[in-house]
Amino acid sequence: MSLPKDLLEQARLLAQPGTGRGRPRQASLRRAVSTAYYAVFHLLSADATAQASPAGPTGLRKRVQRSLQHTTMKTAAYALQSNPPHPRILALISGAIPTPLLSVARGFVRLQDERHNADYDLADHFDRSRVQGLIREAERVFRDWNTVRNTDEARIFLAALMFWNLWSK
């Protein structure tokens, strides 16, 4: 199984009730949210890198993948799912943005923000229903990405995830 799918499976396991009785622990729920985000992050970053970089020489693509920035990716995803989409997006996508791609962008934004809360905001409480919703959101991103990933609009999205901050030039 690939790393993104492994991470998604790991997120599911973390959110399950413990081996004993009672609710999942806060630590497990928070790690589940973080892991669900990283499943989606690696899903998209692997495709973005494959599009931007040749496979060889050895190590080049992994080095390029390391250059992806969470903030840039979120800004790009937000720009695509905005209503109307950002002018930089509209300059490249003339027709309607496919619904599955909007779903991917929306899910990415939601998961990244919740991952930030889960990892850093101890005042925020994570309960089972909230985490179930987020894992299900990640699953939806996987499904919708599989539907749309070979379209021109998805290729533009992948480029935006990588180069958004440079596109203003």
Added chain:
Amino acid sequence: MASNRAVLQDRGPQVSVPSHFGNLEVVRVDVTNWEAEFQVRAADGSLVGPKFPTRLSMIRPNSEEDTKELWKLLVDDLFRVLKQDGELPEFVKDYEVSIDEDSTGEPALYVKILIKPGRVEADNATVDRWNDFVHLVQDRLMRFRLARLPYVQLGEWRRKR
């Protein structure tokens, strides 16, 4: 809105409405028309002067209009409209509204939808319905083109003790 605070800084609380002294207060939010109305509250507690309508998209973060009360009223009105249109599911028990910065430091509006949890883990169809409603609220908030980026979260409703 332009502020007269710099000119009149030594003369008590200022508002962005020219020629008035007092605290600017939101009196109504109308999501159908994408606007909010503000009025001045005088020192004696009464609302005075005309009401000033402002587009929701024109309310800048950290301006005098950008108060928690404003965002609460906005979400209240949105949920009122959703209920009126039959789009408020029965699993929604309450909601919470807060303003903060998001993970990238941008001003954000957070709406947490509180649902009543079951005794056992919810099935996928149920969770999909929760998420569909999260997306619906998110989409409605996005339409207003708010300067605060809207985020919608899920949470479990607990009976207040």
